[in-house]
Amino acid sequence: MKPIRLTIAGLHSFRQKETIDFERLCEGGLFGIFGPTGSGKSSILDAMTLALYGNVERAANQTNGIMNHAENELFVSFTFELQHAEGVKRYTVERSFKRADALRIRSVVSRFIEEGNERVVIADKTRLVDEQVKQLLGLEMKDFTRAVVLPQGKFAEFLSLKGSERRQMLQRLFHLERYGDELNKKLKNKLADASAKLEAIKGEQAGLGDASKEQVEKQKQALTERKEALERAKNELRDIHERYEKEKQLWQWQCEKEKVEQQLDEWRKQEERMKQLEQTYERSKEAERLAPYIEQVERSEKEVAHWQQKAKERDAQLQQVRTMYEQASKQYEQCRAKKNEEEPKSLQKQEQLKQALQTLALMRSLEQQQAKLRASLQEIEEKEQEARLRVDTCTQEYTTWSAKQAELKKQWEEKKVDVHVKERLEQVDEKKKHIQLQRQALEEIEKEKEEKLKTYEAMKQTYEREIKQMKQLEARLAEEFRHVEWLYHRVCEREKQAMVLVYQWKEEKKQMEAARLHDLAATLAERLRDGEACPVCGSTHHPNRAKRQQVALDEEALERIDRSIQIGEQLVAAIQQIKMQVEQLSEMMVRHPLPQRVDVEKVKREVEEAPLSSLKEIEIEGKALQQDYIACRDRMYRYIEKWNEQKQKEQQYAYQMETVRQQMAELEEKCAERRTRIEQEKKMWHEAYPDVSFEQVDDIVRNLRKREQEAQQLQQRIEKSVTVLDNKRAELEQWKETYQEVIKQKAEWTTEWNMQQQQYEQYKQTLPEGMDEESVKQQLIRIEETLQRVKREEEEAYARWMSLQQQLHTLQADKQAADVALQEGEKRKQEAERMLAEQFQKTVFKTVDDVLASRLDEQTKQQIAHDIQQYKDILMKLQNEWQRLNEAMNGVVMTKQQWEETMCAYEQAKQQVDEHMRQLGSLEAIVADLEAKHARFEQLHQERMQLEKLVGQYEELQKVLRGNSFVEFIAEEQLVHVTRYASERLGELTRQRYAIELDSEGGFVIRDDANGGVRRPVTTLSGGETFLTSLSLALALSAQIQLRGEYPLQFFFLDEGFGTLDQELLDVVMTALERLRGEHMAIGVISHVQELHARMPKRLIVKPAEPSGKGTTVQLEVM
Template identity: 30%
Template sequence: MRPLKLRISGLNSFVEEQVIDFERLTERGLFGIFGPTGSGKSTIIDAITLSMYGKIPRNSREFINTNSISTSVSYEFEIGIGAERKRYIVERNIKKDLKTGGYKTTLARIREMGEKGEKVLCEGDREVQKKIAEILGLTAEDFTRSVVLPQGKFSDFLKLTGKDRRDMLERIFGLEKYGNNLLKKIREVKNEKNLILNRVSGELSRYEGVSSEALQEMTKKLEILKGQEEKLAAEKNRLDLEKEKLKAIWEKQQELNQYLQKKELLEGKIEEIERKKVKIKKAEKALSVKPYIDAVNETNSKIAQNKEEVEKYTKELTVIEENLKKIEKEYDIALQKKEEKIPLLIEKEEKLKRALQIQKEVKTINEEREKLLKTYRAVEKEIEKLKKELEILSNDIEITKKVLEDKDKKIEELKISSGQREKIFSALEVQKEFERIEKDKREKEVKIFELEEAIKRQQKEHERLKNLIKQKEEEIQALEEKIRNLEGHMPPTSDELLIMQQQLEEQKSKFLEAKENDELRQNIKGILDEISDLKGKLKEQIKKLEDDIKTKSKQLENLTKEIEEIQRQNIAGELAKDLEEGMPCPVCGSVHHVKLAQKIDEELINEKRAFEEIFKREIEEFQNQLLKLKGELVALEAKEEFHKKEYDRLEEKLKGIDIKAFEQNVGQLQLRFEKAKLKTERWNKEKEEINALLKKLGEEKAQLDLEEARLKESLGKDVKALKELKVSVEELSRAYSCILDQLESLRTELEIRDFKQKVIEINEKDREVEKLQKESELLEKKLEELVNKKEILSNKINELLIKKAQIVEIGKEKSKYLQERQKEIDILSEGKEIENYLKEVQRERENILKEEKILKEQFENEKKKRQETENKKVSALENQILLNNMLKDQFEKLNASISKNGFKDEKEVMECFLDEGTIKSLEEEIKNFENEYISICSNIERLDSTLNGQRIEEEVWRNLEEKIKETEQALTEKRKEIGATQKTLEDIQNNLQKVEELTEQKKELEQLLDMLEDLDKLFQGNHFVEFVATRQLKLITFSASKRLKEITRGRYALELDSDNNFVMRDDFNGGTRRSVDTLSGGETFLTSLSLALALSSHIQLKGRAPLEFFFLDEGFGSLDSELLDVVMTSLERLRNDKMVVGIISHVEELKNRVPVKLIIIPPSTAGEGSKVRIEYS
């Protein structure tokens, strides 16, 4: 992970938002963060951690700046390698909760920045923490250890030894899970497996009675049922073939009966169809007359309508003339009234408006007077109130002065001299040291007793373990002898069994192939017989169709010639129709026409053509059927050829093979193989059981050896510890006597027995003095405030008295002005109420003007209406003349059309009239009837020809269907019985398999539980955790040593001694090894730095991607110039493209060595927060 940008506001010493551009800051690999103490250098790290994990490394509860109500942080970074590298922005906003005094996260969000824009990955405190841990692969604790190497803690890890260092490694690398946690998991798994073992044992008891004999009996029953099923299936196939042969005849027969019924129905409708043809002809003639009738009717309607309009306009003109005279008279009166009264009303209106304006001014002055009166009363009330407050304040000042004097006296009484205080506190330290030595001595004496008892128990247990080991060795020797005897009587090997099985499978495969080929040969023979029958039938059908086509073609040819002859006669008849005696014939030129040709009825020609179309369709249909049948014949011949070849191939393949003898031979081979296999399985099982027992005994012996070695080692450690404790107790006894004498001397001198109690009393007095001093300070502050308040109140009272006098003077002036204005209002309004009088005058003026305007508009409208009505009447009279002339012309055309189309009158035309839709519907009905009749006749002829006299009785067909149904039902029932039997067989097989699986599972569980029991014993204590911690320590030491050699140009290396404590190896001094306690300050720093970086790297290995940077927050101020130069040179060597190093310091000398610097400017006294800027060397 590489930081790109950080935004901070409201955090610790930062107030306004500050932006830190890490891309500039890290561009040269090494950077520094500089500023005075308290400027906010470490807050940079706090902000990064807070943005990602919602907490800061120092666990401060007061991290929001006192001048801010919230803090905001936004951290942008990149992570990943190559194409997998991604950019993220994580933001947080944390606000003070004023109700609870705590903090509340109001915004927590992480966004991914890509080429197509940003995408919000998640929101919410916990979700963001979880997502960051997923991206980095590090928790908050891992991150702070990886990023920050804290001040003053470098050498702690280097100088830790034994349990303290092991505990630290256990904590850092989370090894707790390999101690009690892992032991707990082992016991949980053991309990779980015990429960499963009990369940498996319970399940095995459910399968009592499941045997291979029941399986064989059910297998035989299934074979019998399958034989019965095969017979029923064969019978059903025979019946299906018989039905298939008769099905075509039965279907054609049913189809023919349906067509005959339809033909009978159609023949009953022929007379009705002929009547409809006549009706259509009359309707077509009436259709040509109908437009003339419609025109006459429409014109008559228009004439009547026009007459009504002329009468209506005449009446309207009479009414309009009367109204016009009346309105003209009313308008003259209204105009005269307007000219006389309007000027007087306007003058009166102006006076009233002036009076109204003055009245508003008076009202405003009255309101101001009321306000002045209210203000006057409020001022009087406020003066009284302030006088009372002034009196109370004077009393409070006197009381506060008296309380302050009392507290000062009490403080002087409680104070203790500094000399006495110092002696008592020194004596307390001596007493504490005495109690510590006494407690340590007592604890070690108890530990000596416990160790002596433990050594006795361990010696007894050690002897018991040696006896058990000897017993296990004897049992192992006996089992090894048993295996040697077993290997002397070996059955067929697995290779020999495999060869036997391969031979058996080969014979089985050949037998199954031969049996399958024999069944296939029989099936193909049946198919060839069926194909031969079908070929004979197809050839007969093809011959019949060819004869039918010849017959129909001949009939069509004769009919075509007949139609051509009729058409020729019809043309001659058409020409003869217009010939008159004496006029030349257009064909022969003769003027005498002795015998004229007659025109043949059109219906006869149409009938002949209809039959011509029927013959053509029938021939086409016969040709299609012929083509289809020939195609079917070709396909059958190809199918027959294929099956013949297949039959010959199978015949050749089965030559010389006896199926029954082959089957017996395979059975004998199967029996020999099963016997050999069973013998081998028993031998292998016996050997496996012995080997398992031997393995178990070996594991038990190894466990006992391990326990014996551990016990021996523990016994040696305890004996050594006992000696060390006894020496330590002797030293403590001497120190105990010495310090007891010193304590008794101090008690006598100061006359105090319990210095702890005395110090408690002193502290209580100090606290009381401090409390009294704080109370005095508050009282002094209160007294000052009371005096200030008294002065302020006196000033306020004086100001209010002046204000009261001013209000009285202003009130007098406003009363005089009001009296003068009221007189003027009375004159202008004539003593009436102004607003109502003004409205009355305005209403009268508006009514006069409105009346005049309305009457004028009415007069003009009536004149306009009279002219429009006169124009309409003239137009209607002209239109009447035109319509009468049009009606006469239309009657002449109608009578001519009625005569031409052979109708008597208009009534007859309307009786025969049908609309075009009805005519078209009738024509469509006639056409459909004729087409359907021709189609039915054609299908009857086709089906008679196809059946060729063949018929099937309905009873025969129904009996066959019933028999097939019964056979199908019997076959279904038999298959259900087979399915049920097969299910029972499968259940028995499954149960047998389940018993085998459960037995195997039980065996595995018992073995697993044995191992878990061993692990339970192994993980008691913390032995495994010690082993893992030591392993981690060696890895860290190796990495640290490599880094130390690089920094020191190959001089120093770091190693572990036999007790796993750190030692320094000096390769420039013959590889001399030195304890870390003997190292100089510079050597300690370099070694600690290497070790801390190695530790940080191992923590980072837990992450999914490298962090690419870390901060070094170290107290460089304690280093001299030479050592500082060594440290900076070392850090400069660490930086590269993949690692950025940052240091945090307030030491000015470092600035010149760092290429890029982030300068932190501390907060100002004016309330501004810390500021940042980037500088380059």
Template identity: 25%
Template sequence: MRLHRLTVTAFGPFGRTQTVDFDALSAAGLFLLHGPTGAGKTSVLDAVCYALYGGVPGARQVPGPSRLRSDHADPDTRTEVVLDLTVGGRRLEVTRQPEQLRPKKRGTGLTTEKAQSWLREYDAVTGTWKALSRSHQEIGEELTQLMGMSREQFCQVVLLPQGDFARFLRAGAEERAKLLGRLFDTRRFAAVEQHLAELRTTAQRRVRDGDERLLALAHRMRQAAGTGRELDGAAFEDLSPGDPGLADAVLEWAALARSAARERRDVTAAAVRAAEDAHTTARRRLEEARERDRLRRRHAAARRRAEALAAGAREHDRDRARLERARAAETVAPVLEARERAEAERRRTALAEERARDRLPADLAQAPAERLADLERATRQELGALDAARHAEERGARLAAELARLERESGEDEELLREAEEWLAGWEATRDAHQRRVDAAVEAASRAEQLARRLDTVRRRLEAARSRDALTAEEAATRAELAAAHERALAAKQDWLDVRARRLDGIAAELAGELRDGEPCMVCGSPDHPVPARPGARHVDRQAEEAALERHRRAEEAHRLIERRLDSLRERLALAGEEAGEASVAELADEVAGLETEHVDARRIAAGAADARAAFERLQREHEVRQAARRDAERRAASRASRREALLAERDGLREQVARARGEAASVAHRADELERRAALLASAAEAVSAAEAAARRLKEADARLADAAWHAGFDTPQAAADARLTDHEQRVLQRRVDDRQAEEAAVAAELADPELADAAALPPVDVDAAEAALDAAVARLNAASAADAEARRRCEELDRLSARALADARALAPQREECDRVTRLAGLAAGTSAENERRMRLESYVLAARLEQVAAAASARLTQMSGGRYTLVHSDARGPGRGRSGLGLHVIDAWTGSERDTATLSGGETFFASLALALGLADVVTEETGGLRLDTLFIDEGFGSLDDQTLDEVLDVLDSLRERDRSVGIVSHVADLRRRIPVQLEVVKGRAGSVIRHRGATPE
């Protein structure tokens, strides 16, 4: 990278345009940038950095739109930096204008001008400049890529700040790590350390979670195991999650708990077997006692039953005799029942015959059955002859109904045709009216949309007008406030200038006040002070000037704040004015109200568009229906006329046939009903007479059979047989009593004959309650033993299950624990906290140590020359004191004494040329690190005042040797001796109108 030309305008202390011709300065290889304090030497370097990176070094960053603008510049002059340089084999020109305040083109006040950038490239073939970009981002990316280093690296290796490197020589490991980390970008190694630390934390958390699960299982096993002296004082109770040996302690105690649980289970199992034997014995004894007691009770009950049977023997004999007579009467029962049925039939048929004869005419009341049957057959023959006439009469009725229906339908169709004709007559007018309604609704909808857009526009104008009026009042108040602030600022500035002039007038007296007898004067150097100046009446000191300056600055700052606020108000007022136009708030409000009324009316009309369309569609459908109905009615009328003529002809033919058949009756149907009733009456009467005669014959035959059956059954009369009969229920009840007595007699005899019962009755009685109590006690002992055994088995099963889970968790946790140990060791090594890392060197420090070793080697070559072969810089990885880290130590070897000591022990002059050598060596290493970019222009800032003449010559020789590599070095210093030693100079001269730049010993192009 080589700088050719720098042009600054209204930048920093430079009120007007200033140009630095680096080509002229670089021709000598070594040039001096000097000037009084505060003149702007560092601002030249800031301009170079701002042109390349869009920002100044971090320590001099100031927020705000006027942070880089010169206070001495004309308000209409824009702040601008133009840098012409060659980088990466390309000749480029970069122009940057920062964000700044400027006077408004219209009106009063200030407005903010946005930052702008331009990048051009020189075309050697055509000899012209070609524009590349105006984008801040694109220009920044292009230059950063060509430079190959960040702004921090550039400020460290091109603008060499000697103060930083002097602090670097005396700094500790952490401070050196921060600087080297920024230059060599070792964030990826720090990220590796962080990643390993996160892995360690995750692995430790995983192991700790696993140990907590193991401890939880151990406590659950402790609860499952119960209490026992052999389980007290478990080893795992003294351990915490993460402690080594926790898993082994838990598994060991689990094995002991399982062994103890199994022993208790064996003991309870033996107790259960003993309880079961005792229970079996008690239950057998109880069963034997209950059986003997049962047999004794059976024998006593049998004796009581035998006595009861003997007492009821006479009643049993009566039941048997009555049952036998009832069974004998059962043989007569069918004949008796048949005779009763014949009697009932005779009475029923006689009554029916009497009723049938009462309905017959008087001449037939006593006619025999044969006569009645003959009359019935003759009547039915006559009825058959009326069937054809009856069908003709029914057809005639249907024809009359059909003709009536046709007449009714004809009337309905005529009414329908009349309505259709009337409706269709007004179709055109109705259709046009509905169409006009639809068109009006559509037009209203379109008008409503237009009105809505106009209403939104006018509403925005109304809001803008209200804001305009409010901002106008606020702008007037702020303008008055600005005028007052401007007056205060001018007064404060004038006061400061007056105080400063008064102090300058009496500066000799102020200097004289610092004179001491025998001490040289800081102006003339004489130790004698014959006539020191005396302060006048208007003299002020430095504190008064600084107080006046501070008041002036505060007034200026207040003025700028009000200006910015006024600019913002004016911008907002301009926007509101453009939006609102010239109309007043009242006019716009009236316009909004009128538009809102029109919009509401239009929306109301447009809201009926859907209903209007639907009504129009319904009207069209009804028109189609009406036309179709008219056509259908006309078609039905034509069909109905032909049908009516055919029906009338058929009806006239049927009337003659019906008249002949009905005779004197009202109709053929009435005549047929009369004949049907006569035939039915004759038939029922003939049937009733025949049935009565047959029933009388069957009753006589039944009387004869009943008398014969009673005699054969042993009864004197049929009535005696009837009295001996019993109902089925009575027979079953009587038979059951007889059977039950016989069964009871047999059972009692069998019981009394049973030898087992007799033997049990002969034995003494037994105590069943005592046997039951003994069994209850045995059951209680068995239940208690079973419960204890079940509990012991449950504990064993629970311990086995929990132990299996603990073993599985321990096995699963083993590789995690190994991984945790491995990651913990690796993270400790990377972080420098592990005992295995003897030098306590972090991974990032290790990488930085290698870089520092390269820097020390590169710096030693120049330091040896600067110190006349006496000093050499070496890197040291010795461990720091206390808990400090190692790896970033820097020592100097003194060839005269052969001793090696820390760089913090160097004197002031030694520190300067050591830090200069370190800066140059760092520039070489960073250059190689960033891709070998050639740095043809370097700047060294301050520090030369601490060197003696001989050391200064050696340092200048080293710097002058850089010209062998076609480099130019600019020394930034106010040391007077350097102006004599370095002929090519760039002087920065400050003045009340701003600083100016002068070239000395070099003629700018």
């Protein structure tokens, strides 16, 4: 991060808008911000934090009292750059505030802008701008003021932080939160996702049903048989299709031929009209060939008439112009003679009058100059009197101001404040403000703790509601599981009944077959004759012949029983399939035990009360059981899914409650630490300043500042009086010089007036008596008018003469050209009439009127030609088409009845193939579904084993990462690196006397290598040693901070501490800082120490506000 530009207006002592160009200021790497105490140096850092975070660290409630008391608006704008691997991006944060009351302000405008070819507003609301800055930089405001911009009172805060607070700060600075809450959250989400997937796989396995290998093979066999039947149907369709295509083509040709013959008859009826159109078209073409000759004759006749008229007009015009030319020539000669006679006399008189006019003008000029000199002499006399009066007045004022200055110096000596007293009271005031800030921080922590408690109570109520809903879902699941168990027992009983019924039908069939066999034997016995061999046993004696039974055999009943047995076995298989599916649902009962089992005997009684007695009842019962299974399965999956979601919510709320409880414990610890710190600081304050009451500090400081302000105002008045005295002295000297210059100027102007008066008298004697300027001008005007008139008359006569001469020549040439053109036109007329007569002899036309009557316009000719050509083309096309169709048919003719019979046979064959294909597609879908289910079951089995292993690993990892132990471990590692780097810096600054180490609890200790390496707490350090140690830690943090883990930190600000260093340590610190500026970092030092002023290559001078109302101003100085 690199600062570019900061604009401030209305903040603290800044009133008008001031802009600081950090881009130039940071070019050398090291710069200083200097100015007297209270000038507004620290307000520059306040403006940075206000622009970025909307708060000021040292202000009450972060913003109270930061607006200039004389302003009602506050504006800050901070432009900075972020550099990373992709390049450099520039951003600007702008904020405007307005006064709410005497202390508080309210935000009006907040904007976060990305600079580039065009300015893009990324955020335009206060909350969004705050979030954008924190997201982009990755630092909270308190981290920014501890490691990047160190304002007054914050320099050594990181050094004295407790272990937990330091670890939390390091987590934010180095973005370790991704190893804590974020990692636990990701792990929890992973575990929840894996558990949900595992439950989903178990449910999916249960819902796949019977996908055994035997079932797949059985359906494949049925598929093969259906494919063979389809192939036979396709062969029959192929034979019929060949005959169908041939007859279809023949029928199309036959229909097309009849249509072509009808069209030929229609077009042949137009043959006579086409012949007439051809004759009209040819006659118009012949007329068009003669048309140019007729037009040529007409044009030549018009041309001859035109030139005859032209020649006649030119003769009349020529005669008239010749008469006018002779008159103009005489008039010109008269005008020229008159001009030669009058012009010389008038010019001589004109010259004499011009000389007299010049003399009169010189006299008038002298009169004007004398009038100005008289006025100037009068004015110079007035200035003489004024200058004499001013000299006396300035002498008196200078004496008065000298006395006032002496009185102001006396008052300033009385009001002057001792520097040591001022510094001590400022320290007292600063310590009190620090304690008050600690109290405000404690109140904020307690407020946050109360908010966390409210959040915990709300979460607890929500958690209890979720537990209640989960128990309700478990009750519904238990009910559904009891229904599954009831359904299973019912399916089993119905399976037994169906099997018994099928068994009865089989026994009945056996009896009927035995009866039919006995009947056949009786028929054979009736045909036996004594002495004839039996066809069964060959015996010729038949003592015991079979007797025919009285019951008649019914072949149809036997067939019905066969069909019932076949369909009954299929229905039994379907019920067994339902039984298997219900058994798969029952597997889920293992994970959710029933609080109460189903009464199996009751289910048996219900089934026995409504036994199955027919095939129709078995079929209806099978469908009912299937519907019960589907409805039950859907409800179970839905409730299990809801139960899993509810279980996940319950775990999530439990985790959140535990997190909030831990946060509350941490806040309680912070409150205790903050209270202890406040008591310690108050105790230290009373020990350090026993003579100053804590409650009276504000009044004492207010009186001191009032006295200091009065002294400052007196000092400014003294400085102003010095300037006034200098001005009065200069004014007195100036008026003395002015008086001498006025006396000298008066003498010069008097001499000049006398000389001009003598010259005027000389000019007056050269003019005739009574001549004035007006009469001379009138005479000159009359002479000039005479000269102009004579000249104008001559020029007009000459112009008229020359114009008529030119017209005469032009008309003579036009007359000659018209005569020649007339002769040529008559020749062309004769030639055109001859050619037209020759052409008439070659055509059928007799007169010009016949030709004109036969001509047609171009559109009509094109239409006739198009109609004739279209007739010929269509007739030719139809004849060719009839010939083609006749040759294709080859004399074969087909009736409509024959064609319809062929179409009917073809459609029947197609329908048969389609039916086979539909059944084949259904079987293929069944086989594919069974194969997919079988493959899916095997795949789900593998995935289930992997997920069970993964869930176990996640649960083990969750146990390991519980709490913040992993984050604390990484933070400790980062702290070790920071401490090692800071120790190297501290060694450089203290000539290897001190080093920084970590104790067993993660706190800082100082190793004093000059005293044998003894280790002591950081609280035993002096002010200068504390500054050097804090500086080393701050430099180490800044060097290793990467904003958001990707942007390097390119600047660092110090706002205190240098006043506690002696000259030798000051040189060491400055040498170290100058060495750091070459490490890609700009360092800014804010101080009033004069020794630093000379060491800085670039300086920003902060000038304090003036009593006149002008606010703080800044100025850039370069060495």
